[in-house]
Amino acid sequence: MAERVKVDEATVAVLVADQFPQWGDLAVTRVRPGGWDNRTFRLGDALLVRMPAAAHYIAQVEKEQAWLPRLAAALPLPIPAPVAVGAPGRGYPFPWSICAWIEGETVAAAEGLDHEALAQDLANFLLALHAIDASDGPAAGAHNFHRGGDPAVYDGQTRAAVETLGDQIDGAAALALWDAALATRWDRLQVWIHGDVAPGNLLVRDGRLAAVIDFGTCGVGDPACDLAFAWTFLSEAAREIFRQRLGLDDDTWLRGQAWALWKALIVVAGAPGVHTHERDLHLRVLQRLGVM
Numbered sequence: 001m002a003e004r005v006k007v008d009e010a011t012v013a014v015l016v017a018d019q020f021p022q023w024g025d026l027a028v029t030r031v032r033p034g035g036w037d038n039r040t041f042r043l044g045d046a047l048l049v050r051m052p053a054a055a056h057y058i059a060q061v062e063k064e065q066a067w068l069p070r071l072a073a074a075l076p077l078p079i080p081a082p083v084a085v086g087a088p089g090r091g092y093p094f095p096w097s098i099c100a101w102i103e104g105e106t107v108a109a110a111e112g113l114d115h116e117a118l119a120q121d122l123a124n125f126l127l128a129l130h131a132i133d134a135s136d137g138p139a140a141g142a143h144n145f146h147r148g149g150d151p152a153v154y155d156g157q158t159r160a161a162v163e164t165l166g167d168q169i170d171g172a173a174a175l176a177l178w179d180a181a182l183a184t185r186w187d188r189l190q191v192w193i194h195g196d197v198a199p200g201n202l203l204v205r206d207g208r209l210a211a212v213i214d215f216g217t218c219g220v221g222d223p224a225c226d227l228a229f230a231w232t233f234l235s236e237a238a239r240e241i242f243r244q245r246l247g248l249d250d251d252t253w254l255r256g257q258a259w260a261l262w263k264a265l266i267v268v269a270g271a272p273g274v275h276t277h278e279r280d281l282h283l284r285v286l287q288r289l290g291v292m
Contacts, residue, residue, distance in 0.1 A: 007039045007051045007092060014090050016043060020098070023047065033108075035200065037216050042101060047083065051096045059143040060216035061085065061095045067137070068215055071192065074132045077125055078102055078211040102211045104203025107233065114207060115238035119230075121209035122202065123245035126226055130191040137192060137220035147195035148221025151258045152182050161265035168268075174261060174291040181258030184251035186222035194218055197229040223248065227256025228263065231288045232281070261289055 009028045017024035026044030037057045041049040052058050065082045072079050081100040088094055107113065140149030158178055162171045194201075195217030203211040227248070230239045243253060264282035267274050286292045 004054045012041045019086050046101050048099045048101045052094045058094050061097050075128050104205050104210045106200050107202040108199035110204050115235040119238035119242035123242050132192050134190045134192050134220040140221045144195050144217040144219045147217045147225045148193045148219045154262045158262050161269035164269040170291045181254045190220040193226050197226045224252045224255035225259045228260035231260040231285050
């Protein structure tokens with residue numbers, strides 16, 4: 001695993017003061033729980049600082065600065081609005097970004113959510129995202145860990161995880177699902193994808209979806225990767241609402257299952273840096289997919 005850089009409030013404060021003195025007197029507060037790709041800090045009341053945690057997340061900074069303003073105008077909910085780009089310094093080796101702060105509670109932290117309303121709201125957001133011209137958008141690749149591409153890029157990881165887990169799961173069922181998905185292809189025009197539709201990247205207010213954040217793995221391609229949320233979070237009834245509202249074909253839905261399966265398998269099999277609670281969440285994903 002690539003070396004991860006530790007960043008604290010003091011480092012962020014001096015970087016901001018050095019490079020953006022107009023904000024140098026604003027309080028810096030770590031956002032918890034923090035993200036995996038970026039360390040995030042609130043700057044005053046209206047700004048957010050995002051610091052890549054490792055070298056392979058650097059490309060996300062430039063991509064978000066370039067594309068998020070163009071996407072925002074066509075979307076029904078707020079997304080991060082870049083304000084400035086910071087340079088390496090004070091021992092921190094990567095470029096970093098400042099965005100506008102968006103109020104809201106993450107779906108991961110919210111209690112008593114109406115899953116069916118969330119499914120409808122999220123599907124509407126993704127349909128709007130898919131409708132944006134994707135002809136010159138960034139194709140799937142290393143910059144977004146191949147989201148929007150063919151899940152076959154993770155075939156080796158998936159099979160190794162099945163072998164590692166042994167009789168803890170129904171390996172035959174897992175590989176049958178995986179192989180069936182890999183036999184399909186997205187044969188329509190590429191569309192914009194978020195790339196990491198997850199409970200920590202969806203903000204709610206008053207029980208409804210209010211914003212979608214963290215577009216670091218966005219790009220254009222096959223929308224199947226954004227369907228994994230159906231198994232990582234939604235109830236069975238909400239999953240069906242999500243599916244019907246999006247109107248995507250059975251093969252795309254199957255590849256969405258494959259993306260959820262891959263992630264759950266590698267987490268449960270012991271991906272580095274995974275906390276026990278996250279492993280438990282992905283065990284439930286495997287149960288929903290029928291491979292446990």
